[in-house]
Amino acid sequence: MELILKNGLPHQAKGVNAISNVFKPNSFLSNKLFYTNPLLELDKDVLLEQIKEVQTSNKIHPEYTGLNTIGNYLNLDIKMETGTGKTYVYTSTIFELHKRYKINKFIVVVPTLPIKAGAKQFLSDPYVKKHFKDVCGYNAEIDLQVLESVKKKKGKQYFPSVVREFVSGSSQNTNKIQVMLTNMALLTNSKILTKNDYDSGVEDFFKPVDAIKATLPFVIIDEPHRFSKQQKAFNFITEQIQPQCIIRYGATFPSKTIGRGKNKKTLKDYQNLVYDLNACDSFNQNLIKGIAKEHFEPLSKREDKVKIMNIESKTSVKFNYIKRDSSNKSFLLSKGDSLSIVSEQFEGITIDAIGNNYFELSNGQTKYQGEEFSTDIYSSSYQEQMLKLAIERHFETERINFDRRFKIKTLALFFIDDIYSYRKKDNSDKEAYLKNTFERLLLEKIDEVLPTLSKTNDKEYIKYLEASKQDISNCHAGYFSQDNSDSDDDIAKEVKEILHDKKSLLSIRTNEGEINPRRFLFSKWTLKEGWDNPNVFTITKLRSSGSENSKLQEVGRGLRLPVDENGNRISNEEFKLNYIIDFTEADFAEKLVKEINDDLPKGFVITEEKLNEVAKKLSIEPDDLFIELLTKKYIDRKYNIVIENTGKFFEEYPDFSIGLNDNKVTDRNKKTDRKIKIRASAYSELKELWEAINQKYVIYYDNLEKEEYLKNQLVAIFEDDVFTDVVLSSKRQIVATTDDNIMGAYESGGVQYTIDKTIPYSDFLKRINRQTNLPIKRINEALISFSENNTDTEIKINEFSVANFVSKFSDWKIQNLEGHFTYKKSSLSLKSTALTYANGSPKKEITQGRIGTKFVEGTPTNKYLYDAYTYDSPLEKDNILADISEVIVYGKIPRSSLAIPTITGQSYSPDFMYVVKKVNGDKTLNIIVETKDVDNQSTLRAIEDAKINCAKEFFNQLTIDGYTVKFEEQIRNKKIKQIIDEVLVNK
Structure with a gap:
């Protein structure tokens, strides 16, 4: 594919004309020497008047026009938000200034090598040259010279050829524009331009910087926030190169402080700002993608996580316990230590073993250096949850982008913390766990999506996913700073594609017609300013970039509008960038919006x-x-x-x-974070019911206290194929033709592998104990009895046997304990709840996410407990909107707020509570409703069914104890009005 540049886009044309219109044909005197630019007449009054004309035309705010000034050179500023085409605009400006005023010597200065590489690629690319010559009609080409650092050599010191070519290029040549590209470091840390002992020179100049200065150049500065006027590189430009004009292009500019005392204030260091395309305008005019920020929200709403900072070989592990407010505390643990030292949520889990860069936990898990995991989902790493979310969002976008007449290749970018979590280090036993996890999750997602496409006409997308599945490692690639010195051919190929072959990365198929599935990129903040790809739709930040970074700079790699498979930029619709971060930056969206709006002038003129x-x-x-x-x-x-x-x-x-339109930066977590008010008057009607259902009850089993009964049951579980081998089977197919010359794939003999992850016997007992709460003594006795009665059975003490036993014990509880347990009220006093303080008074508000993730506009009826309608399922929405005359008051029970013990070992919390009038109208009836948005009872899983049955028993016991509560189930086809009517009739 060829990228197709568009000429004459209004927002870019304004930037080009803003510079070009500052000058007039009589602003310059003809050059006297062939190698110099025309001489700019620095008539300050005339230039300032012309600048004001341009500023008026472009509606520059008075706050900025008040900063106009001209010194020993002319400075002009262009503000353009990331993603709106700064490089294209300053390149167009070079051509336009050459066409109008014969300016022929330009120096482009950038802050970093990646930006330099990007600028070099753009300025020298054949399709760019063709665009400006044929499409734009400029009868000229840029002759690009790139200044690079050179190694010291013995012998002759040759004058830099780049400078020689730049200076000696004739300004009289109307078909060539001399452009020299350099980076900040070469202006500040290198003597390449300031030495004067070269063996030769150019045009009587032996000091390169003097030769450059003699050309009377125009200097273009990219990313001016990296070049403050107090900075060494900027001073080198103004004092050594002494350009006639400096033109600064940037989304961000440096700041300066003016005034003293009460009059002291900080403002952007603009000087003759002639075009202001700020972030606000860029978003609102759909010149860049919108942003959808999202973070992983643990079910329990805990806002902390643990990061494995360092593993001392086989001795100790250093942890950081991190909270949402970014505060953290360090811990150093050794083998045998409990993770509960880090957080009480890890009670019962200890460090079993420590390797060179990993450690094993008593629950059978292996963790790696650099990994993060949440305290309430420690069974799965925090990064894994973020990867899963990122893949989910990617596929949502990819599916839409593929379903077009001209498809859009969809890319995702991941910023990670540790290169060796993605690339296995040579001669290391450390697994590249992040890469392995990503490939597993990607494969799972592809396997999930493919069956849903079988009945559609999406043959191309099916082929695309099948190709991805066949070569999952080719779907992703990485670029890190270490790669610049790496000699591995495969890594070099990845780096070349990411850094220098944008067209390949944007193409769904290769030049040979093969599917190109590479669309997931990993880096360590190496891909930042200077690198861009318009088809990045998801950025996932698996590492922190530092809280002081510009939020716009962080998302800048994904703001550009996408191009389709033919290279056309799509600008007639809205796109969103998915930006996925962890909970410590949950306020990212608010900070981004504030940053955008703070960058606006503080006042304006009303039109x-x-x-x-x-x-x-x-x-x-x-x-x-x-x-x-x-x-x-x-x-x-x-x-x-x-x-x-x-x-x-x-x-x-x-x-x-x-300011910024509301829908341009969205927060998928935001609605669940908002506070909903609890209506005190409504709660007073529910108070008695709420306190009753929050009383603490203990579950008692009829037979489990009988030692012989429990042992016999455990023996029976051990006899139910607990000790089985785990076998992986391969499926081998031979592709051949039959006698009828029909090609087919035929199964042949595969191979089978037996996996045995043996663990110590004591660990075997401990793991079962921790996951079932069965006494170790009882487990041991049952296993001894089993071994005596089953001498022919090989007892395999491994992780799989533990998992089998725990699973079968859970099934046994559901099948055998139902009907053989009772609830008894404990003596514990009622403490604070989701709705009340410890003294029983109602709280003023509750987080929306506790009562529903979706929001309904409108003011709730006075009967409703909260001042806003929120829900999780369509059935719940119907319930809260139903206006039932018999209902006195009702409300959604906050998620996981009740802790009814169940035989499954997990607590249970239903969904709705109602207080309704009895038929005679002078008394009330309490109803608790469990809402299941499924078609029928058989759809419920056994474990959910068991919880509901336990709830029935619990509320029955509550009634026996003197407080009547009716517990009802609601399946999808049953309306809440119907349930209430039935309860009232049957009462």
Whole structure:
């Protein structure tokens, strides 16, 4: 494919004209020497007047026009948000200045090598040259010279050929534009430009910087926030190179402080800002992708995690316990230590063994250096959850992008913490666990998606996924700083594709017609400023980039609008970048929006169009509204907002406010984080019911206290094929033709592998104990009895036997304990609950995520417990919106707020609570409802069914103890009104 550049995009053309229109044909004197630019007449009054004309045309805010000034050179600033095409605009400007004014010597200065590589690739690419020559009609080409560092050599010191070519290129040649590209380090840390002992020179200059200065160059600075005016590189440009004009292009500019004492303030260091395409305008005009931030939300809402910082070979493990507020505490644990030292959530889990860069836990898990895991989902690493979420979002987007007339290749970018979690280090026993986990999750997702496509016409997408599945390692690639010195051919190929072959990465098929499934990229913040790919739709930050980083810079790699398979930029619809982070940056969206809006000028001029628009909305005449604003001293007679009254003005007239449109940066977690008020009056009606169902009860079993009974049952479980081999079988197929010349795949003899992960007998007993709460003594006695009665059975003491026993014991409890247990009220006093404080008074609010992830607009009826409607399933939505006359008060029971013990070993919490009128109208009836959005009872899993049966017994016991509560199940086809009517009739 060829990337197709578009000429004349309005937002880019404005940037080009903003610079070009500052000058007039008479602004320059003809050059006297063939190697110099025309001489800019630095008439400050004339230039400032021309700058103001451009600023007026581009509606530059007075706050910025007040910073206009000209010194020994002309500085012009262009602000363009990341992703809007700065490189294209400054390249177009080079051509336009050459066409209009014969400017022929340009120096492009960038801060880093990656940005330099990107600029070099763009400026020298044949398709770019063809675009500016044929499409734009510039009858000229850029002759690019790239200044590089050189190693010291003995013998002659040759004058830099790049400088020689740049200087000696004739300004009289109308078909060639001389452009020299360099990076910051070569201006500050290298003597390549300042030495004067070369054996030869150019045009009588033996010091390269003097030769460059003599050309009277125009300097273009990319990413000006890296070049403050106090910085060494900027001073080198102004004092040594002494350009006629410096043009700065950036999304971010350095700041400066002016004034003293009370008058002291910090503002952006703009100087003659002639074009301001800020982030707000870029988002609102759909010039870049919108952003959908998301973080993994643990079910228990715990906001902490553990990171494995370092593993001292076979001796100790260093942990960091991290909370959402970014506070952390370090722990050093050794073999045998309990993880509960780090967090009480790990009670019962100890470190069993420590390797060179991994350790094993008593629950059978292996963890690796650099890994993170949440305290309430320690069975799966935190990174694994984020990877899974990222893959889910990627496939959502990819499916949409594939279902187009011209498909869009969808890419995802992952920033990781440890290169060796992705690439296995030579001669190391450490597994590349992150890569392995990613490949496993990707394969699982492909296997999940493929069957859903079998009945569709998506043959191309099916082929794409099948090709991905066949070569899962080719779906991803990585680039890290170490790769620049790596000699591995495969790694070199990956790096070349990521850094220098954008077209290949954007192509669904190779030049040979083969499917190219590579679309997942891994890096360690190496791919940042200077690297971009328009088809990155998901960025996942598995490592922190530092809290002080610009949020826009972090997402910048994915903001550009995508291109389709033919290289066309898609600009007529909205796109979203999925940005996935961990909970420690849950406020990312808010910070990003604040950053965008803080970058706007603090005041502005009201246009007549805006005044008319707001007047119409307020049903008032525009003249009357103008007089009203003038009288209140919100504006002056020239429509300028009075700065000191800005806050009051926007508060009273919000329709005039400027800022980012609400839907441009969204937070998928945001709605579940909002606070919902608990209505005190509604709670007072529910108080008695709520306190009753929150009383602590203990579950007692009829037979488990009988030692012989329990031992016999455990023996029976051991006899149920607990000790079996785990066998992996391969499926071998031979591709051949039959006698009828029909090609087919025929199964042949495969191979089988037996897996045996043996563990010590004591660990075997401990693991079962920790997962079942069975006494170790009882497990041991039952196993001895089993071995005496089954001498022909080989007892395999391994992880799989533990898993088999735990699973079968869970099934046994569900099948055998139902009907053989009772609930007894404990003597524990009622403490604080999800709705109340310890003293019994209701809380003022609750987090929305506790009562529903989805939100319904509108004000709830006074009967509802909360001041907003939230729900999880369509059936729950129907329940909360149902207006039932018999209901006095009702509410959603906060998620996991009740802890009814069950025979499954897990607690149970139902969904809704109702207080309704009895038939006679003078008493009330309490109803608890379990809502299941399934078609029928048989759809429920056995474990869920067992929990519900336990709940029935619990509420029956509650009734026996003197507080009547009716417990009802609701399946999808049953309405809540029907349930309440049945309860009232049967009472």
